[in-house]
């Protein structure tokens with residue numbers, strides 16, 4: 271079946287949209303797909319830096335398990351543009367709400383977009399510890415999510431770097447994939463009860479600061495301690511500090527709770543017309559769940575726009591009736 275391209279109103283520098291989607295990762299594209307199929311005027315602006323880009327393969331996405339992350343997004347772009355949405359490779363620099371409740375976005379390529387609503391899916395940034403080798407190996411054999419990559423390192427010698435308190439539970443979690451799991455205490459002060467719980471499952475604690483990673487060729491071989499000792503490991507996990515890319519949302523005045531922009535069950539922020547989905551509002555979201563949350567939120571956003579459409583249509587028909595009544599009365603007088 272052919273796909274109808276919906277005409278949109280375009281002037282030199284301003285495009286009128288129903289929904290501006292900021293961020294074209296799994297969440298943004300998933301929302302755009304639903305909204306474009308619903309015949310809304312949609313544009314996705316994407317900076318092209320999805321969080322899982324360093325990983326060679328994406329796991330846990332039913333029917334796409336093991337594909338390169340970029341392939342999923344490329345397929346998503348084809349689907350979204352096939353229904354008439356625009357995908358623009360650019361960054362949104364600023365987003366402002368106008369007095370009439372619509373939004374103006376300024377892009378780093380000089381374009382300006384005007385939209386009735388915005389759906390922000392800008393993801394988060396993983397702040398990594400300043401340990402030599404970690405950044406270079408991130409997403410390859412330095413990992414954070416065993417659900418994403420644990421199966422690929424199952425039964426191998428693995429470690430967890432104690433770069434934050436979450437590492438203690440992370441070690442217990444990773445132990446599910448490998449009996450040879452070691453927790454590097456690094457800067458952690460591990461409580462006695464936690465040590466007993468780790469010991470009970472055979473997770474050794476290696477004391478002392480981690481000085482770097484031992485890398486040979488293109489593979490991790492071990493963890494180097496400040497003493498110079500190298501503990502052989504084939505992969506390490508660590509809990510990164512997750513920082514939402516939410517400057518556009520906070521700039522619009524969206525309320526924040528405990529460091530994360532507050533949304534309701536439909537992704538609505540505290541600012542009318544602004545929806546936020548995926549990792550920018552929830553660090554636990556994986557690719558499939560971010561896409562799912564976005565699709566659900568897009569449906570609710572469409573319903574909110576329909577409410578506006580009804581209000582506008584009723585106001586318009588009231589105006590017409592009023593002017594029609596005047597002209598009818600006029601005709602009557604003339605008879």
Ligand SMILES: Cc1cc2nc3c(=O)[nH]c(=O)nc-3n(C[C@H](O)[C@H](O)[C@H](O)COP(=O)(O)OP(=O)(O)OC[C@H]3O[C@@H](n4cnc5c(N)ncnc54)[C@H](O)[C@@H]3O)c2cc1C
Nearest residue numbers: 293295297317318319321322329362393409548549556557
């Ligand atoms: C190394 C690694 C491996 C992972 N592996 C897996 C895995 O195997 N399976 C899994 O389910 N999950 C995995 N994840 C988690 C996964 O990456 C996230 O759950 C997913 O990317 C969240 O999708 P999102 O759309 O919310 O954000 P993202 O995918 O991060 O997309 C956000 C997009 O918004 C864009 N953007 C940001 N700011 C702007 C702006 N101002 N203007 C325009 N565009 C902007 C970015 O450039 C980016 O393209 C992994 C994470 C990491 C770090």
